[in-house]
Amino acid sequence: MLTRVAAERYPRLLAFAVLLSGSRAVGEDLVQEALLATFTARARLGSTDQAEAYVRRAIASRYVDQARRRTKEAEVVRLVAPLERHTAEPVFAPELRRALATLPPRERACVVLRHLEGLSTRETAHALDLSEGAVKRYLSDGLARLAGLLGPLDGADEQIPVEVSRKEVRRGR
Amino acid sequence: MAADLHEMLESALHAGTRELSGARPAEGAVADWVQTVRRRRTARHVLRAAVAVPVAAGIGAAVWFALGAGPSEAPVATPPPAPTTTEAPPPPEPSPETSASPEVEDEPAAADEGTRTEVEVPGLPPYLETDEDVLALAAPGWALAAYQVADPDRDGFAVPRTIFLVGPGGERFRVVDVPEVELLEIHYWRAGEPRARVTFGSYVDRFEGTSSTGWLDLSSGELVADDGVQGSFVGLGPGGAEVWFDAGSASVVLVEDGRRREVPLEGADEGATLSPGGTHVAAVRPGASPVIVVADLDSGETTTTALPQDRCVLAGWLDEVSLLVQCMTDNEDGSPRFTERTEQRVTVLGTGQGVELAGTALADHEVWPSGQWLEDGAVLVKLRERAALESDPGLEACGPTVGVWRDGALVEVPPFGPDARGSVGAVAAHGGLAFLGGELRCTFGEDPPTGELLRLEPRTGELVTLLPVIEQGGDEDEAGRRAGLVSSWVLAR
Numbered sequence: 001m002l003t004r005v006a007a008e009r010y011p012r013l014l015a016f017a018v019l020l021s022g023s024r025a026v027g028e029d030l031v032q033e034a035l036l037a038t039f040t041a042r043a044r045l046g047s048t049d050q051a052e053a054y055v056r057r058a059i060a061s062r063y064v065d066q067a068r069r070r071t072k073e074a075e076v077v078r079l080v081a082p083l084e085r086h087t088a089e090p091v092f093a094p095e096l097r098r099a100l101a102t103l104p105p106r107e108r109a110c111v112v113l114r115h116l117e118g119l120s121t122r123e124t125a126h127a128l129d130l131s132e133g134a135v136k137r138y139l140s141d142g143l144a145r146l147a148g149l150l151g152p153l154d155g156a157d158e159q160i161p162v163e164v165s166r167k168e169v170r171r172g173r
Numbered sequence: 174m175a176a177d178l179h180e181m182l183e184s185a186l187h188a189g190t191r192e193l194s195g196a197r198p199a200e201g202a203v204a205d206w207v208q209t210v211r212r213r214r215t216a217r218h219v220l221r222a223a224v225a226v227p228v229a230a231g232i233g234a235a236v237w238f239a240l241g242a243g244p245s246e247a248p249v250a251t252p253p254p255a256p257t258t259t260e261a262p263p264p265p266e267p268s269p270e271t272s273a274s275p276e277v278e279d280e281p282a283a284a285d286e287g288t289r290t291e292v293e294v295p296g297l298p299p300y301l302e303t304d305e306d307v308l309a310l311a312a313p314g315w316a317l318a319a320y321q322v323a324d325p326d327r328d329g330f331a332v333p334r335t336i337f338l339v340g341p342g343g344e345r346f347r348v349v350d351v352p353e354v355e356l357l358e359i360h361y362w363r364a365g366e367p368r369a370r371v372t373f374g375s376y377v378d379r380f381e382g383t384s385s386t387g388w389l390d391l392s393s394g395e396l397v398a399d400d401g402v403q404g405s406f407v408g409l410g411p412g413g414a415e416v417w418f419d420a421g422s423a424s425v426v427l428v429e430d431g432r433r434r435e436v437p438l439e440g441a442d443e444g445a446t447l448s449p450g451g452t453h454v455a456a457v458r459p460g461a462s463p464v465i466v467v468a469d470l471d472s473g474e475t476t477t478t479a480l481p482q483d484r485c486v487l488a489g490w491l492d493e494v495s496l497l498v499q500c501m502t503d504n505e506d507g508s509p510r511f512t513e514r515t516e517q518r519v520t521v522l523g524t525g526q527g528v529e530l531a532g533t534a535l536a537d538h539e540v541w542p543s544g545q546w547l548e549d550g551a552v553l554v555k556l557r558e559r560a561a562l563e564s565d566p567g568l569e570a571c572g573p574t575v576g577v578w579r580d581g582a583l584v585e586v587p588p589f590g591p592d593a594r595g596s597v598g599a600v601a602a603h604g605g606l607a608f609l610g611g612e613l614r615c616t617f618g619e620d621p622p623t624g625e626l627l628r629l630e631p632r633t634g635e636l637v638t639l640l641p642v643i644e645q646g647g648d649e650d651e652a653g654r655r656a657g658l659v660s661s662w663v664l665a666r
Contacts, residue, residue: 001373002203002206003203003207006198007203009192010197010198011191011193011194011195012186012189012190013194014189014193014196015186015188015189015190015192015193016189016311018189018193019182019185019186019189020534024300032198032202032206035206036206036209036210040208040209040210043285053227055494063290066654076356088289090189090192090193091192092185092188092189092191092192093181093184093188093189096181096185097185111178112182113418115178115179116179117181118179143178143623144226146178150176150181152176153174153177154176154177154178164324
């Protein structure tokens with residue numbers, strides 16, 4: 001399954017990691033670490049899609065872990081806003097990625113897991129090893145900051161449900 | 174109006190996936206990851222056993238399932254189910270459902286479907302059984318196709334398993350079943366010959382570049398490797414020589430009777446395409462001043478033609494001396510990045526060498542490389558309408574559909590496949606007939622797959638299914654990976 005996921009989903013996993021971290025180099029490291037962590041921890045994954053979902057959560061949690069561990073300012077800057085400093089970086093969705101790059105790592109990870117992956121606040125808290133209250137605060141701050149940069153956002157002032165599945169979030173859009 | 178953040182993020186992810194579609198782990202990385210996971214998991218099991226829990230005897234099997242091991246480690250596959258003949262065979266089901274059937278050239282005179290029995294096997298499309306030599310039924314323009322089926326010994330995932338022979342009129346015959354292999358790409362087959370040129374291997378091989386090039390015996394299903402050729406297969410050149418393209422060295426390698434000859438393409442490493450007569454290969458050398466480099470495969474001489482904009486894509490050959498090319502302006506970090514799409518007729522050989530505007534039919538489309546010459550002045554162009562890409566962000570990751578560009582006019586194929594999001598992989602043409610392979614690319618989550626073999630009516634855009642997709646149950650999220658579909662095909666020479 002690991003080889004299958006790596007063969008078929010690597011570009012999408014890397015795009016997810018780049019969207020989150022803002023950097024291809026950081027993204028490649030995150031994908032590798034997340035693949036190793038996911039397949040070491042789980043003896044059997046039911047499907048490639050399921051495996052990809054786990055790897056994506058692992059990417060987000062490792063991204064936040066890295067930010068926690070790094071104390072040097074330069075390294076934090078590398079994690080937060082590397083877009084303008086790497087000419088060979090991917091160029092997709094520049095406006096959205098610049099806006100995301102202004103968010104601190106935990107805010108960014110919460111926004112991505114909640115609003116891209118469709119995780120509930122409880123699931124997001126579990127994935128990132130945060131309290132549910134902290135997730136709500138990060139979401140509130142992060143969405144407000146994004147709305148200031150991107151304009152009004154649907155869902156930015158939503159009453160966040162505690163338990164909502166991915167599909168329910170999508171169908172409710 | 175407020176923007177939907179989920180849609181914005183999802184659209185960005187699709188765009189990123191597409192931009193990074195060529196990204197791969199470093200060479201050898203996947204094998205290292207597999208080893209690392211095995212080490213870590215063994216260590217975890219040992220640790221748990223030391224604490225309290227007995228080690229289960231089934232670790233090996235669990236690891237195999239989790240890691241997707243290669244063929245040498247895999248359990249023996251269950252052979253496909255035996256054919257069951259229907260009691261009262263109806264008229265041949267595989268015939269296309271259209272009244273706009275073109276004149277089919279090279280139809281074998283011996284074909285007599287009235288004496289053949291239709292066979293239905295679970296997981297396979299219905300086909301005709303015959304006592305005749307199946308391969309002898311074929312003529313140039315017939316398709317040889319590898320069909321994948323779900324493999325219970327691979328956790329239900331689909332692998333190439335059965336080779337079909339399909340006539341342009343839709344008649345299907347089962348040729349042979351292939352042994353355990355995860356990847357099988359057919360490069361060419363000469364009608365009636367007992368073997369086909371293929372590349373085969375495992376998922377790991379695809380990553381590591383260790384797939385084997387060789388021959389598929391169409392009687393026994395045996396795969397025999399020979400000296401591999403680095404690169405991708407382009408077609409058959411002068412005298413029937415195999416033409417391969419190595420993007421790494423930007424050169425063409427010709428192989429004939431075991432002898433190899435290399436033709437450098439002066440740095441051109443994008444979109445290598447063979448001329449209709451098989452005498453020349455064209456490719457783009459990108460850069461600040463992009464050019465088309467054309468190599469004469471007989472003499473090895475090259476000619477270059479300057480292109481008029483920042484980035485150009487070879488849509489396909491228009492005739493033996495000119496190509497249809499879409500060019501665009503690169504706005505660096507802008508969004509959209511590429512604008513001012515123009516279509517150019519680029520004459521690369523002969524006295525009229527140069528570039529001229531060829532029309533405006535593609536101005537609102539994004540063109541993919543690897544289109545196909547249909548007949549002089551007409552090209553099967555891989556494309557998507559820009560408006561569709563912008564209104565449905567998911568299409569960004571789905572790949573192209575196709576249209577017929579003829580003398581400045583475009584006939585588009587209507588949307589096909591599930592949710593009208595079908596995308597096209599290989600295209601081919603013979604005798605004015607066009608053929609498309611639906612591609613398993615746009616299968617995210619609940620989307621069912623494409624992966625059928627289709628015939629295209631070039632004048633109307635109508636599609637006729639020659640080999641269909643067959644859903645095979647299982648998780649809805651797994652529909653694409655568990656489905657029976659065409660994984661590789663070629664038209665017989």
